[in-house]
Amino acid sequence: xxxxxxxxxxxxxxIVDVLARTDDDFLVAHKMPKGSxxxxxxxxxxxxxxxxxxxxxxxxxxxxxxxxxxxxFGGRAAFVGKVKDDExxxxxxxxxxxxxVAFDTPPAQxxxxxxxxxxxxxPDGERTMNTYLGAAQNLSPADVIDQDIADSSIxxxxxxxxxxxxxxxxxxxxxxxxxxxxxxxALTLSDSFCVDRYRAEFIELVKxxxxxxxxxxEHELRSLxxxxxxxxxLEALKRDAKLxxxxxxxxxAVVVGAGKTDAVPVFPVQRVxxxxxxxxxxxxxxxHGYAKGLPHTDSARLGALAAAEVISHIGARPLKKxxxxxxxxxxxx
Amino acid sequence: xxxxxxxxxxxxxxIVDVLARTDDDFLVAHKMPKGSxxxxxxxxxxxxxxxxxxxxxxxxxxxxxxxxxxxxFGGRAAFVGKVKDDExxxxxxxxxxxxxVAFDTPPAQxxxxxxxxxxxxxPDGERTMNTYLGAAQNLSPADVIDQDIADSSIxxxxxxxxxxxxxxxxxxxxxxxxxxxxxxxALTLSDSFCVDRYRAEFIELVKxxxxxxxxxxEHELRSLxxxxxxxxxLEALKRDAKLxxxxxxxxxAVVVGAGKTDAVPVFPVQRVxxxxxxxxxxxxxxxHGYAKGLPHTDSARLGALAAAEVISHIGARPLKKxxxxxxxxxxxx
Numbered sequence: 001x002x003x004x005x006x007x008x009x010x011x012x013x014x015i016v017d018v019l020a021r022t023d024d025d026f027l028v029a030h031k032m033p034k035g036s037x038x039x040x041x042x043x044x045x046x047x048x049x050x051x052x053x054x055x056x057x058x059x060x061x062x063x064x065x066x067x068x069x070x071x072x073f074g075g076r077a078a079f080v081g082k083v084k085d086d087e088x089x090x091x092x093x094x095x096x097x098x099x100x101v102a103f104d105t106p107p108a109q110x111x112x113x114x115x116x117x118x119x120x121x122x123p124d125g126e127r128t129m130n131t132y133l134g135a136a137q138n139l140s141p142a143d144v145i146d147q148d149i150a151d152s153s154i155x156x157x158x159x160x161x162x163x164x165x166x167x168x169x170x171x172x173x174x175x176x177x178x179x180x181x182x183x184x185x186a187l188t189l190s191d192s193f194c195v196d197r198y199r200a201e202f203i204e205l206v207k208x209x210x211x212x213x214x215x216x217x218e219h220e221l222r223s224l225x226x227x228x229x230x231x232x233x234l235e236a237l238k239r240d241a242k243l244x245x246x247x248x249x250x251x252x253a254v255v256v257g258a259g260k261t262d263a264v265p266v267f268p269v270q271r272v273x274x275x276x277x278x279x280x281x282x283x284x285x286x287x288h289g290y291a292k293g294l295p296h297t298d299s300a301r302l303g304a305l306a307a308a309e310v311i312s313h314i315g316a317r318p319l320k321k322x323x324x325x326x327x328x329x330x331x332x333x
Numbered sequence: 334x335x336x337x338x339x340x341x342x343x344x345x346x347x348i349v350d351v352l353a354r355t356d357d358d359f360l361v362a363h364k365m366p367k368g369s370x371x372x373x374x375x376x377x378x379x380x381x382x383x384x385x386x387x388x389x390x391x392x393x394x395x396x397x398x399x400x401x402x403x404x405x406f407g408g409r410a411a412f413v414g415k416v417k418d419d420e421x422x423x424x425x426x427x428x429x430x431x432x433x434v435a436f437d438t439p440p441a442q443x444x445x446x447x448x449x450x451x452x453x454x455x456p457d458g459e460r461t462m463n464t465y466l467g468a469a470q471n472l473s474p475a476d477v478i479d480q481d482i483a484d485s486s487i488x489x490x491x492x493x494x495x496x497x498x499x500x501x502x503x504x505x506x507x508x509x510x511x512x513x514x515x516x517x518x519a520l521t522l523s524d525s526f527c528v529d530r531y532r533a534e535f536i537e538l539v540k541x542x543x544x545x546x547x548x549x550x551e552h553e554l555r556s557l558x559x560x561x562x563x564x565x566x567l568e569a570l571k572r573d574a575k576l577x578x579x580x581x582x583x584x585x586a587v588v589v590g591a592g593k594t595d596a597v598p599v600f601p602v603q604r605v606x607x608x609x610x611x612x613x614x615x616x617x618x619x620x621h622g623y624a625k626g627l628p629h630t631d632s633a634r635l636g637a638l639a640a641a642e643v644i645s646h647i648g649a650r651p652l653k654k655x656x657x658x659x660x661x662x663x664x665x666x
Contacts, residue, residue: 021652054401054428056391056648068387087420095387314647315389319354 002151002181006102007075007291009152011144011174012063013136013160013167014081014105015115016088019276019314020055022120027128032120035219037129037191039163040118045132048118057088058315059095060117061136062190063158065277065316069284069306071100072322073333075291078102078152080143080170084135088114099317105143108135125272125311137164141173149174150181153291154213156283159190162198175210184290186213188283189220196223206240213243213290215283221246234261245300247282253304255296264300267308267329277316281306285322294332301331335484335514339435340408340624342485344477344507345396346469346493346500347414347438348448349421352460352609352647353388355453360461365453368552370462370524372496373451378465381451390421391648392428393450394469395523396491398610398649402617402639404433405655406666408624411435411485413476413503417468421447432650438476441468458605458644470497474506482507483514486624487546489616492523495531508543517623519546521616522553529556539573546576546623548616554579567594578633580615586636588629597633600641600662610649614639618655627665634664 027034030051040048049055059068064079071077079096083089085107092114096103115136120128139161149155155178161167175185187205189195195202202224205211214237218230225233230248234256237244243257252265282303289299302322309318309325318325326333360367363384373381382388392401397412404410412429416422418440425447429436448469453461472494482488488511494500508518520538522528528535535557538544547570551563558566563581567589570577576590585598615636622632635655642651642658659666 049427052427052431054392054431054650055424056389057424058389059387091388091390094382094385098385098387314652317387319647 004153005076005151006078006148006153008067008070008154008156008287009078009080009148010063010067010156011080011161011170012158013061013115013133013164014064014083014092015061015117015131015136016092017058017060017117017119017276017316018049018052018055019058019119019121019274020053022053022122024122027120027122032128032130033193034122034128035126036193037131038193040130040132042112042132044130045116045118048130052118056314057091058317059092060316062160062188062280063156064096065280066156066284066287067101068096068099068317069281069322070288072318073284073288073302073306073326074323075288078148080105082108082136082139082143083114084108084111086113088116089135108138111135111138119276121274121276121314125275127274127276133164139164139170140166141170144170144174146177149177150183152178152183154184154186154287156186156287158188159194159198159202162194162201184212185210186215186287187211188215188279189224192219192223195220199224203240213245214241215245215279217247217279218249245286247279253282253300255300257296262297262300264297264304267304269308269312272311274314275311277310278307280316281310281318288333292333298332302326302333305329305331337486338409338484339411339481339486341400341403341487341489341620342411342413342481343396343400343489344413344494344503345491346394346448346466346497347397347416347425348394348450348464348469349425350391350393350450350452350609350649351382351385351388352391352452352454352607353386355386355455357455360453360455365461365463367455367461368459369526370464371526373463373465375445375465378449378451381463385451389647390424391650392425393649395493395521395613396489397429398613399489399617399620400434401429401432401650402614402655403621405651406617406621406635406659407656408621411481413438415441415468415472415476416447417441417444419446421449422468441471444468444471452609454607454609454647458608460607460609466497472497472503473499474503477503477507479510482510483516485511485516487517487519487620489519489620491521492527492531492535495527495534517545518543519548519620520544521548521612522557525552525556528553532557536573546578547574548578548612550580550612551582578619580612586615586633588633590629595630595633597630597637600637602641602645605644607647608644610643611640613649614643614651621666625666631665635659635666638662638664
């Protein structure tokens, strides 16, 4: 097989996060399902921002956070996603390149602004998200460069790509190229409401072999198989997926594949300040380890470490260099 | 004396902070004097941003941070400062209004962009700042509304206003109106390099009675009186100022006035994450207490509390409601 240029290439919605703290009453008053991601239009975005407290802005986007994490572990990483050539889009581009990620998707010159996600962090550290997709809606198959995908050990895709109109075509195109080149295709289910919207298609992707490696959290997995019983959902995953990685918040993570089940505990944190990015960064650690050929349990430990770093501060991307953090904790990267 | 509408009205440069972590070598390589504020032009701003790691954006500006702190303590607060009607300017406006501050200075419709401050936070928590003044350069006396000043118990001004070309005229106008209405005028020296640039004028403001209440840190005070001897500088301050408040990092703060000297210790923090805003928030607590007629030591304790909150996280404005924090710590607000 040809040598790779990238360990992981991610395709996702390119989003700038607008983060503010709030209390639970605010979520209730604004009918925001706690812990979820809701899609909003421009008018709703304006109203939500008006009601929001003082906010900080930081680059986000689920797959983009994961890819930033891979780069922070020292992995060779690339990202495909659509911003506009505006203030937010330039900030997104700066941040992802500054962490060492190759990001060359041409920005939109007109049309809607760069995507924003309005994130409310409650005192328990949980985050509740409202996404205005903006320019991210215009990601198209033309933005997927064949050679980049063929040169990537893993192509990683977010389930949220089912929301913008043409992005799933970009996803299917990428998966086909990746498999054509003998590479691995990974998917995250993203959010349980997202699974609700596209359940049948997601199951087909996993069962049909379009996806080799599936990431889900407990809620998403139960939503996928429409059961309240975690063990039943995990059994179904074992049956359907080549390799599945399920995160369970404070209960750690489970890796299922090839008839084996491995559990890995969480890394202890002093306090969950902001859960934003926890799943994204878990995926970063696992993907980095997987690309390096580490055993699944070692990869999952890197995931747990990266998740612990990101939930101990505001914002969805690591503030510490994850390769250093791994070494400090005696983990191989 | 007529009733007041505001406890504290602040006039300052309206700035959005762009914050990133870095190491000491970066500061050396880029010739940035650690802990200082340097003025940069647009071309330098572009180069610095290119060299910067992934960054978060949050509203800043010295006096603006202070005024946000006063509002967070529950004080009636107003701010005067110039943004442009652009993405950054709208974020600044949102954030300061969202915390409860009256902010009605009309934004510039053309000319340079809203001011940015590129802040590098080193592992010791120290911050090093590079400010592109942009639209803040165009703050003018016309932006100072006589009735707003006359209706404010304290008008608070930042020494940085000496940098933009017309802002010091706005400052002098405001001081005159405030005194005409029998109100208090407060000034912060802002930065030791800023003191270097305008030493004679600052001394004249204090000695001549334009300023009733002076805030300085140890470095700024020593720079003002051109001495390495802190005690000598403090003696000079006692002689020149009606009331002086000097912050000394981990050594706490000293209040001098009416022949009395009071020392107040710091509030303990687990770790200094980011020193950005420490002085600004100390001033917030003191000004809030002063406006409420508290004894100076009680006001200084509110200052120490607010400073401790802001240095325990990234960003220059409080993340917790300071009135709640004061109550939790048994302090009157």
